[in-house]
Amino acid sequence: QKEVEQDPGPLSVPEGAIVSLNCTYSNSAFQYFMWYRQYSRKGPELLMYTYSSGNKEDGRFTAQVDKSSKYISLFIRDSQPSDSATYLCAMSVSGGYNKLIFGAGTRLAVHP
Amino acid sequence: DADVTQTPRNRITKTGKRIMLECSQTKGHDRMYWYRQDPGLGLRLIYYSFDVKDINKGEISDGYSVSRQAQAKFSLSLESAIPNQTALYFCATSDSSVVGGGNTIYFGEGSWLTVV
Numbered sequence: 001q002k003e004v005e006q007d008p009g010p011l012s013v014p015e016g017a018i019v020s021l022n023c024t025y026s027n028s029a030f031q032y033f034m035w036y037r038q039y040s041r042k043g044p045e046l047l048m049y050t051y052s053s054g055n056k057e058d059g060r061f062t063a064q065v066d067k068s069s070k071y072i073s074l075f076i077r078d079s080q081p082s083d084s085a086t087y088l089c090a091m092s093v094s095g096g097y098n099k100l101i102f103g104a105g106t107r108l109a110v111h112p
Numbered sequence: 113d114a115d116v117t118q119t120p121r122n123r124i125t126k127t128g129k130r131i132m133l134e135c136s137q138t139k140g141h142d143r144m145y146w147y148r149q150d151p152g153l154g155l156r157l158i159y160y161s162f163d164v165k166d167i168n169k170g171e172i173s174d175g176y177s178v179s180r181q182a183q184a185k186f187s188l189s190l191e192s193a194i195p196n197q198t199a200l201y202f203c204a205t206s207d208s209s210v211v212g213g214g215n216t217i218y219f220g221e222g223s224w225l226t227v228v
Contacts, residue, residue: 008152043116043202043219044155088154097145097206097217098170102154 003027006089006103015112019076023089023103026070030091030101033065035074038086038105047087048074051095079110115139116220118203124226125193133188133223135203144186145204145217146170146178155202161186193227200224 006023013019021035031052036044048063050056050072056063062075072091076083089103116137125131135144146158157170159178167178175197177189190197201224206217 004154006154041221043204043221045219046216049216090155097143097204098157098160098168100155100157100217102156104152104154 001026003101004089004091004103007106008104010107010109012109012111013079015079015081015110017079017110019079019083019108019110021074021076021087021089021106021108023072023091024070025072025091025101027091027093027101028067028070029093032092032095033063033072034090034100035061035063036088036090036102038088040085044088081110081112084109114221116203116205116218118201118220118223120223121221122224124228126228127194128192131190131193131225133201133203133225135186135188135220137184137203137205137218139205139207139218140183141205141207141218142183143206143208144180145206146176146186146188147202147204147219148172149200149202149222158188158201190225190227193225195227198225198227 004025033050035048037047038044050063053065053067060077064073086105086107088105090100092099119134145160147155149155161180179187200222203220204217
C-alpha cells in the first residue's frame with residue numbers, strides 16, 4: 001500500500017463548478033501537507049501549504065486537513081479553464097523537503 | 113529566463129549508454145534536488161544536496177549518480193541507462209531544508225528521458 005493515495009482522474013468539470021480533490025494517507029505522523037499544481041510540460045508549483053489540521057483559504061482555493069481520518073482535500077471554487085492542470089498532494093513528517101512524499105496527482109480539466 | 117534550467121529538455125538514448133542531465137539555478141539557493149516522475153507514481157526523490165560538499169541519496173538512488181559542481185549547478189548521471197529509467201526528471205531548489213515560513217521548493221521544467 002502506498003503511503004499517499006490520490007485518484008489520478010481525469011476529472012472533467014464545467015467552468016464555474018466547485019472542484020474537490022482529495023488524498024488519503026496511512027502515516028499518522030505526517031504533519032506538513034501541501035498541494036502542488038503542475039501544468040502540462042511544466043514543473044510543479046506550490047499552491048497551498050498547511051501545517052497540522054485545519055483549513056486554509058487563499059482566494060478560490062481552500063485546503064483542508066482531517067488528521068483523524070488521514071484525509072486532505074483541496075477545493076477550487078468558481079473553477080476556470082486556467083485551472084486545468086494536474087494537482088499533486090505532498091506531505092511530510094518533519095517538514096523537510098528531502099522527506100516529502102507525493103501523491104500520484106489528479107488530472108483536472110475545466111471546460112468552458 | 114527560468115530560475116531553474118534543465119538541459120536537455122528531451123533526450124532519447126540507447127540502453128547501456130551514459131547520459132547526463134544538467135541543472136543550473138539563478139535563485140541563489142543552496143539546496144538542490146533531483147526527482148523522477150512516473151505516471152501513477154508521483155514524484156520520487158533520487159538525490160539531494162544541501163550544499164556543495166553535502167550529497168545524499170534519496171528514495172530511489174540505485175542506477176543514478178550526481179555531482180554538485182557549484183552552488184548553482186547539480187547534475188544527474190545515468191551511468192548505464194536501462195529502459196525502466198524512462199521518465200520525466202525534475203531538478204528543484206530551495207533556500208531552506210524545511211517547509212514553512214514562506215519557504216518553498218522550486219522546480220525546473222523537466223527533462224524527458226526515453227531509454228530504448
